[in-house]
Amino acid sequence: MPIELKMPALSPTMEEGTLAKWLVKEGDTVKSGDIMAEIETDKATMEFEAVDEGTIAKIVVPEGTDGVKVGAVIALIAGEGEDASAAASAPAPSPSPAKAGEGQAGKAGQGEGSAAPSPSPSQSAGADRAPPSPAKAGEGLEGRVKASPLARRMAEAKGIDLGALQGSGPGGRIVKADIEGAQPGAAPKVAAAPAAAPAPAPAPAAPAAPFETEIPHEAVKLSNMRKTIARRLTEAKSTIPHIYLTVDIRLDALLKLRGELNGALAARNVKLSVNDLLIKALAVALKQVPECNVSFTPDQLIKYSRADISVAVSIPGGLITPIVTNADGKGVAAISSEMHELASRAKDGKLQPHEYQGGTASLSNMGMFGIKQFEAVINPPQGMIMAIGAGEKRPYVVDDALQIATVMSATGSFDHRAIDGADGARLMKVFKELVEAPLGMVA
Incomplete structure (x- = not known):
């Protein structure tokens, strides 16, 4: 019997993926550990390794196929001593498990209900x-x-x-x-339905009409990442009551410290960014105000004992949030090196699921684009996200005197089910103090 290669679950939440590319072809011999295919999940393109030895007898799912369910057979391997051509001629299982029951309806004891999607x-x-x-x-x-x-x-x-x-x-x-697909007709006589029973269900709704416009355009197929972003943002905005709190923060002391640290770290080829220091500041602030380092569930409030900061990184086709774990306990040089490496692999689509799934809070910085202030959408199940605007020269009162200072606006978005406004305000106050007196967070 040929060995069935099935679509793997490459993350805890993966239900389906795109078979982006086959790196082998029918007739190739593979052994355990060989890279066979590239599979696109909702956030990354990952390599699929062989775990069995043999010859590729048949590729069931061609490359470029979207929506391949986890567990669906994607290829057949002929084992040692087995005729690959015979294995290839064997009936191949349906590549979509959701439809497998349709062709088996004639077997005793089987109906479509167990195989149909979302009955x-x-x-x-x-x-x-x-x-x-x-x-x-x-x-x-x-x-x-x-x-x-x-x-x-x-x-x-x-x-x-x-x-x-x-x-x-x-x-x-x-x-x-x-x-x-049938229209309701004359029904056989049956017992009277209860008074509260609804009228007979209407025929299934016709598929939505394709988008039409006379404006010259290009229709681009949605990627798995874009579909996931759309689903999660819709979920967040429709189910999480956001509360937004904004503070203006003077950056001059942070910029001065960054310059001094970069001079001292030059020999180690480490160059700190403002964002690296803000990651550290948010992590330390969350430890000082643990009421904001939480997640909400329907019957529990999850209180985290460390601050893992998810950092928004723009990549081709969407956004991903690699995580700096235990950011409150790491030095800024370690945060900078880790963030550089994570961002680089994120842009190459090489992050592992545990490197972008999880986190206790998020930071999104659009200051490099000149954005003065914005309100970010919470990344569930986290309880808050910090949105960072651009640092710019502004009139600012320093020591009771009006001066020109480098100031940025930071806005915290908080899940009001889990975090009270006063606790959110305390976090913003501590974050502001740490950025304006940065030695307190690097000591």
Whole structure:
């Protein structure tokens, strides 16, 4: 029997991915550890290694295929002593497990409900029930209409006469897809429905019409990353009550310290950025105000004992947030070196899931683009994100005298379910103090 290569789960939340590129072809011999393919998850393109030895007998899923479910068979390998051509001619499993049940509807005890994606409660219930007993009218007779148990229950609910349908399943069997595409008709007489029962379900809605415009344009297919960003931002803005708190912060002392540290670190080829120091400041502030270093769940408040800072990095096609773990306990030189390495691998799509999934709070800096101030969207399940604006020369009161100083605006977005406004204000105050007197955070 050929060995089945299945779509791996490359992150804890991965449900499907894109088979971006095959690095082997049919007939190639592989051994454990060989890189076979590149798989695009929602945040990165990762390499898929072989764990078995043998010959690639058949590539089931061609490269460039989107939406390949985790666990779907993507290739077949002929083992030692096995004829690769015979293995290639064996029937290949469907590359999409979600549809696997459709072709098996004729087997005893199987209905479409267990294999169909996201069934409705009524469909799930129908799929879990045993087939109707032979004692019911019409069953066991040679002229009986052939239909799956789920199709019968759906037809009854929608008022569809099974005898008027042409089945598309094996041997003309009526399956779920036939019911979904049928219009309600005269229903067989059944017991009266409860008073609160809704009217028969309407026919399935037609697919959304494609976008049309007379303006010259290019239609670009959404990447897995863009789909994930859209889903998570929609979730965050629709379910998390954001509260925004803004402070103006004088940067002159931080810039002076950065220059001195870079002079001392030049021999080690380390060059600190302002962002490196702000990562450290946010981490230390979270340790001093632990009420903001939290995550909200429906029945618990998760309080973190260390500050892991997710840092927004723009990459081709989207945004990713590599994590500086234990940032409160690391020196700024270590943070700078780690952040440089993480950002470089992020732009190459080479981060591992644990390097961008998690974190206790986030920092997003758009000051390098000249953005004065903005409000960032919380990255769930975190409880806050700090948005950093550009440092610019402004009139500023220093020691009761109006002077020109380098000032930036920082805005904290807080999950108001988990963090009270007063606690958020305390965090912003501590963050401001650390940036304006930076020796306190590097000591």
